[in-house]
Amino acid sequence: DAKTTQPPSMDCAEGRAANLPCNHSTISGNEYVYWYRQIHSQGPQYIIHGLKNNETNEMASLIITEDRKSSTLILPHATLRDTAVYYCIVRVVNNQGGKLIFGQGTELSVKP
């Protein structure tokens, strides 16, 4: 499984966009990029995923570089409730669902 590298922590001002980077230089052609977040002592929450194209949903946008070696999760208007640890994961999606291998994540602190 490909590995991901994320900064250990980031700060963001409330109301501003939070841009969380992730490097996955060894990603394979059949591996998707997933983002989850975990608020303290809770189960991780799915945010978004993508393969090659940029993706957007009601929570966030995912920008994947053309060579797929890195990506950025964008929270367009961060709120205090977005304070959490954000995990970038690469995952092979097969007929059986694929494994999720977590790294250390980025601890995002949204400040008033």
Next chain:
Amino acid sequence: DGGITQSPKYLFRKEGQNVTLSCEQNLNHDAMYWYRQDPGQGLRLIYYSQIVNDFQKGDIAEGYSVSREKKESFPLTVTSAQKNPTAFYLCASSIERDTEAFFGQGTRLTVV
């Protein structure tokens, strides 16, 4: 409502005792997973099951055992052979061909 349920939320056991953590899902998902999380760390995969009556070891399976007799249930037994069992345990499930894994709220196990 559909979801994945872990019980209990907090569990205390004496050293040397086996303990079983429950994970039940009513999402009709084929794949189920167990993760362990230590303070300030990411999630590490213990075991996963892609179909009933089948399961595979993850990265840190030693000292743990699982069963998958029913699609809905994937209990994890922490045996006395696990050297450092105190941790936060998370169960997840995903459906064949789907790309999102749902997590339970976790069980915090403390061994004294």
